[in-house]
Amino acid sequence: MNPRLAxxxxxxRRVVVALQQDGRASWRTVADAVDxxxxxxxxxxxxxxxxxxxxxxxxxxxxxxxxxxxFLVRVSCRPGTQAEVAAQLSxxxxxxFCTIVSGxxxxxxxxxxxxxxxxxxxxxxxxxxxxxxxxxxxxLILHVYKMSHDWGRQLSGGLTAAGPPTVExxxxxxxxxxxxxxxxxxxxxxxxLRLDGRDTFQSVADRVGMNESSVRxxxxxxxxxxxxxxxxLVPSAALGMYAETLVTVRVAxxxxxxVARQLAAHPSVRxxxxxxxxxxxxCEVITPSSLELHxxxxxxxxxxxxxxxxxxxxxxxxxxxGSVETxxxxxxxxxxxxx
Numbered sequence: 001m002n003p004r005l006a007x008x009x010x011x012x013r014r015v016v017v018a019l020q021q022d023g024r025a026s027w028r029t030v031a032d033a034v035d036x037x038x039x040x041x042x043x044x045x046x047x048x049x050x051x052x053x054x055x056x057x058x059x060x061x062x063x064x065x066x067x068x069x070x071f072l073v074r075v076s077c078r079p080g081t082q083a084e085v086a087a088q089l090s091x092x093x094x095x096x097f098c099t100i101v102s103g104x105x106x107x108x109x110x111x112x113x114x115x116x117x118x119x120x121x122x123x124x125x126x127x128x129x130x131x132x133x134x135x136x137x138x139x140l141i142l143h144v145y146k147m148s149h150d151w152g153r154q155l156s157g158g159l160t161a162a163g164p165p166t167v168e169x170x171x172x173x174x175x176x177x178x179x180x181x182x183x184x185x186x187x188x189x190x191x192x193l194r195l196d197g198r199d200t201f202q203s204v205a206d207r208v209g210m211n212e213s214s215v216r217x218x219x220x221x222x223x224x225x226x227x228x229x230x231x232x233l234v235p236s237a238a239l240g241m242y243a244e245t246l247v248t249v250r251v252a253x254x255x256x257x258x259v260a261r262q263l264a265a266h267p268s269v270r271x272x273x274x275x276x277x278x279x280x281x282x283c284e285v286i287t288p289s290s291l292e293l294h295x296x297x298x299x300x301x302x303x304x305x306x307x308x309x310x311x312x313x314x315x316x317x318x319x320x321x322g323s324v325e326t327x328x329x330x331x332x333x334x335x336x337x338x339x
Contacts, residue, residue, distance in 0.1 A: 055327050
């Protein structure tokens with residue numbers, strides 16, 4: 001089995017969860033969090049990174065480039081073209097996430113339109129001409145209630161010595177970033193850290209022609225201003241989560257916000273946003289198996305006051321998340337890595 005797709009042992013999982021808490025944490029800090037020898041953690045962590053099981057990257061905030069709107073797009077493809085269409089969409093800078101799914105659509109993706117929704121028609125004409133696309137549905141994302149990058153810890157109940165996450169951490173909405181906080185030097189730093197979120201400040205400084213203290217100071221400022229987040233990507237199956245599901249929930253308008261707040265507090269909900277169409281919420285649910293997914297639907301979703309129904313699709317292959325291509329999607333499809 002490709003190492004990127006193999007399940008991890010307990011120590012590797014704890015290392016991953018610690019990196020989800022802080023992808024730039026030193027190996028000594030990670031070792032303290034997982035209560036293991038530093039030398040062992042260094043060896044395990046570096047192997048996970050080298051094998052492409054884990055990728056640590058810097059993700060600029062959506063508002064870091066100014067005014068934007070984002071759209072959830074659902075795509076139907078000509079039979080046999082799903083992977084090719086998804087790969088072409090994922091290669092675009094304005095596509096933030098992209099996944100091949102089950103159900104009546106073949107692909108779901110998030111498209112970021114810098115400059116606002118009025119510029120969407122210009123992009124749409126280009127996107128709909130991608131070979132293999134047969135049908136395209138767009139829906140404006142109005143508000144993001146939850147975007148969780150430390151879902152491994154949430155679902156495990158705390159695999160590290162730091163203990164379980166707080167309710168506030170589980171339900172936090174993304175903080176806005178003022179683009180005035182960033183200049184050309186900041187973007188040069190971010191471009192380097194997008195390639196390798198664990199690169200040292202000295203290495204980044206050497207590449208962008210600055211001194212180490214300036215790079216460190218600028219990065220700390222960007223993080224404090226909510227303009228960048230360090231994200232650790234890992235296949236959910238590696239942490240024992242084999243059912244990733246995208247659910248569109250129809251809600252009575254008067255109950256929309258209350259239902260959203262209740263769903264956001266649930267540890268299995270990794271992402272939650274309201275959509276313009278049909279008084280609905282779009283959420284990503286991650287569970288160990290379809291049994292737990294069934295329990296979530298029957299015992300949580302079905303009993304929320306105001307929920308009128310839902311549509312759902314299983315995520316089959318995730319090609320892009322947080323504007324970053326996942327290192328393992330080609331292995332899932334049995335394709336070679338690009339040269």
